[in-house]
Amino acid sequence: MEVIARVKAQLRRCSEFNYNEKKHTETIVVGELKLDTNSCVIYKGDKPISITSIEYKLLxxxxxxxxxxxxxxxxxxxxxxxxxxGDDNTIMVHISKLRDKIEEDSKNPVYLKTIRGLGYKFESKK
Known part of the structure; x- marks a missing residue:
């Protein structure tokens, strides 16, 4: 039992270290989108886009x-x-609202891609 507790503690510390390491990144840039993690603002080009806290966490x-x-x-x-x-529409609604804000054409998304039967991924603009 003690060995298991020690392994779990090491795994927890490792994941916390990796999470905090990512947290220090100030700006995430993908294509023309920039996410400023210090001010919690997304920019499309040089224009700031207003998003909710859930949309920010998703991005x-x-x-x-x-x-x-x-x-x-x-x-x-x-x-x-x-x-x-269970499978509710909460995520789909938030993804749809995000697409309306960050995509040129939300019906043909470039960034927020749906992977049928699996989920979602973020693509860089080609």
């Missing part, structure tokens, strides 16, 4: 891990810090 997760596919469960538990109990 921080997705832009911080470009091209990585996240399931709805991973997104929900990471952004809302609550267990994911």
């Amino acid at each position: 921080l997760l997705l832009m911080g891990n470009p091209k990585k596919v996240f399931t709805k469960k991973q997104i929900f538990e990471s952004v809302w810090n609550e267990p994911f109990y």
